[in-house]
Amino acid sequence: MALARLGWEVVALDVDRRALASLRGKAIHPVVADANAQPLRDESVDAVVDSFAYTFLDPERYSRELARVLRRGGSVLVEYDDDPHVRAHSELLTKAAPLLERLELVKLWLCWHAWGDVSSAAEQVPCLALLLAKPW
16 A cells, blocks of 8 residues: 555455455555456556465466566566475476566575464475566
8 A cells, every 4th residue: 555655556466356355445456357367458567566476376377477467677576485385495496487487587585484373383484585577
């Protein structure tokens, strides 16, 4: 919502209508759609923030869609894990290949996060955060 206050047009996209229900009355446009087939015009988006959606999407289709909707010079921040099946950052980086084929890698963060109940001794699993850009 801070982005909307700064004058950005913010769109939240999810396949689950219930997940978007909390955005009613806010300065965010909820769109019920599959991120693998986004109802957005070509090169119509300046920036994308993806917090763990990549984990659940088809990497090839989603990467194609990100490259299609992103304007030249636009940025994408993708953060993902693999539902704690992956044990190494290198495996996660391999999963990022479709993104890296279409967009330019600006920065990569190797991180860990808790999987499970964070109030207990939760398992730490690897995750990646990638900052990507569509070249001019």
